[in-house]
Amino acid sequence: MTLATDDDVFSALVEPFRGELTAHCYRMLGSVHDAEDLVQETYLRAWRSYGKFEGRSSVRTWMYKIATNVCLTALDGRARRPMPTGLGQPASDPRGTLESRPEVTWLEPLPDRVVWGGSSDEPEATALHRESVRLAFVAALQHLTPPQRAAVVLFDVLALQASEVAELLDTSVAAVNSSLQRARAHLAKLDRESQERAPELDDARKRALLAEYVDAFERYDVPRIVALLSADVVWEMPPFTGWYTGAEEIGALIETNCPAERPGDQMLVEVSANGGPAFALYMRDPVDGVHRAFHLQVPTLGADGVTHVRVFFDPGLFARFGLPEELPAEHLARARALQQDGGVAPAE
Incomplete structure (x- = not known):
């Protein structure tokens, strides 16, 4: 009989969250490359502190707290990742000269395979999850401050309570509610595809x-x-x-x-x-x-x-x-x- 090691127990507890944590870090950073690196950092920090985990919250919430803090640290001092429509300039002349700026850290698309294994036939329960990584939404998130991004994602996407969000962000419920109000107003102006969406096609x-x-x-x-x-x-x-x-x-x-x-x-x-x-x-x-x-x-x-x-x-x-x-x-x-x-x- 083979006894389970601490590594086995830890992996069994946290590995099921890898895909959704990658999506979480992608929403925060706008880069699949950065998201995968930060998920690795999240798992490393979780392993180091696993012995201190006392079960006062769920493993999922604990992992999200670590991942969110990792993302906020990574975002400190970084410029946002834009799309051309977010640069504040009018539409261009299609017959004019193309200007390329490869030095800009542009928003990146997210391969479904790194989150859902590439399947296009997901159950209804993941519909909101897929909706939450739309490029229009992620592009709009990039216009928020990092703490605002975290508050919106934790509350509106992950459906945590304001008290849970406050605990994860080490702030007050009042501060979370105020941040959410400002962030939602800004997002409503930016994510026009949500506000003006045509009826869904079958x-x-x-x-x-x-x-x-x-x-x-x-x-x-x-x-x-x-x-x-x-x-x-x-x-x-x-x-x-x-x-x-x-x-x-x-x-x-x-x-x-x-x-x-x-x-x-x-x-x-x-x-x-x-x-x-x-x-x-x-x-x-x-x-x-x-x-x-x-x-x-x-x-x-x-x-x-x-x-x-x-x-x-x-x-x-x-x-x-x-x-x-x-x-x-x-x-x-x-x-x-x-x-x-x-x-x-x-x-x-």
Whole structure:
């Protein structure tokens, strides 16, 4: 008979919380890389203090207190992670010059696989959890002070009582309530996608819209892409500082700046990010014909089509999503077929 060690007991108690703690740290920091590092630090601190844990709170609450303090320490003196729409500048000219600022620590997308194992078929109980890592919400959180972020996440996302939040943050209930009131008012102005959300699409319509979207991009059919966008769609793509609005304007942006020239030049591979669908785009190199990692798109869907597209021009993100640098072999046949048939859409 093998006796359980302290390591075994500790792991059994805390390991089930790794995914949700990663999501918690991501909401606070806006970076999956930082979130994973801070979760590791959380587990290290928890192990060191495990002998002093007296069970006056649940293990989950205890772990969240450690993780929150780790995040607040990490955020001390750091600049927030913005998206281009959060820089305070008006929409850009789609035919103008693109300005890139790779030195800015931009907001990053969250691969679902690091929180939920990559499954897209989660039970209803996780709906709020997925909603709480939407890019629009996380981007809005970045405009709050770190203590305000912590208060909002602990109270509104994790549904802790104000007294529990006060204890976790080592402050008073009155201070927590005051911080929440200010933070919620600020978030209401920033997270417009929550305030002005269109009716939810059913799953069949979502799948159909996404399939059309992928097909239009892979055929490099710009008029069809434009037709799938809502009239007031927003497009942004860090590290480029500009953002764009309007379906026709975004069509002009694609025609002016996209290096694709014909069907099959760009191929999309579906992944899951921030609780919803996302696409890794591979662009064909005109020199050697190899499709390589180009950017990652996270679209938001509405009743009138695609309402917001956040495009991340960071090929380094592909590895985070478990993707290779070159187009996976199972997609090559479709790329060749599109190139051979000229990308003509099949008859209805």
